[in-house]
Amino acid sequence: MTPGPNDTVVTVGEGVGVTLREIARGGIAGAIAGAIVAGVGGRVVMRLAALAVPAAAGRATENGNVIGTITPAGSLRLVAFGLVTGLFVGVFWVAVARWVPGTGVRRALATMPIAVAVGGVGLIEGANPDFRVLRHDPLVVALLLGLVAAVGFVVALVDDLLDRWLPQVAGSRRGVIATYAALTGVGAVFTLPILVGGLFAGDPPRAVMGIALAVTGAATLVWWRWRLDGLAAPSERLTLIARLSLVAVVVLGTIDLAREVREALGLA
16 A cells, blocks of 8 residues: 555554564563453452352362362462463454554453453353352353453553553664564464464354454554555554454354353353
8 A cells, every 4th residue: 555645654664663562562461461360360250259159169170270269379370371361362452452442441441342252252161060060150150251351451451551661663772673573473473373273163153253353353464564665554444344343253252152151151
C-alpha cells in the first residue's frame, strides 16, 4: 500500500523496530498476567472453591492439587502453569491488541469478554471430573470465568503501562532492539505453533473460531507490512475487517463456552 498525502510516514527501520517492540511488549504483558492472575489467582480460586463446597476439601484435582490445601509445591505448580499460560496469552494478545478499541481501563474492560470467549473453553471443560468433585457448583464456575476475565483485564492494562515504560525504538541502543527481537523469536518458536494448532482443533464452532481469529491475526500481519511501507496507522477498511472477525471470535467462542458451562453445571 502506497502512503497517501495525508499519511504519516515512518522509515523501514523504525517500522521493524516499533513492530518488534509491540510484539515483545505484548509477550511480557501476557507473562505477567499469566503469572499473577492465572498462577496466584488460581490458588485463590481453589481456596474459594473449597469454601464454597466444603465436602470437596482435601480431595485431589485432576492435575494433582489438593482442594483447600496450600502447599509450596502446589503453589509453584500453579505459578509455573500461570507462566506457561501467560506465554500463550501474550501470543494471542499480540494478534488482537491493535484492534481492541479504547485506551487504559476502557480497553482493559473491552478485553474481558474476548478473554472469556477464547480462554474460557481452555479452563472450563465440562467433562472434567473436577466439576463432579465440586458438586457442579455455580459459584465455582463463576470464579473460573472471573479468573479468565481478570487475565484479559490485566494483560491489556499491563500492556498499556509497558507502552509508557519500555524504551522507545528511536534513539535506543542496538541491545534494546536485539532484546525485543529475541523475545519475539521465543514467542514465534515455542508458543505460536501450539496456539494455532489448538485453535483449529476440535469441532465447530471452535474450529470456525480459529479461522476467525486467523483472519484477525492476518489483519495484524498486513498492518505490520504496511508499516514497513511507511504508514503510521492502518486503513479504516483493514480495521473494520479485523474488528468484525474479532467479534466473530467472541460470538463463536461464547457459543462453545456455553456448551461447556452447561456440562460443568451438570445440566447436559
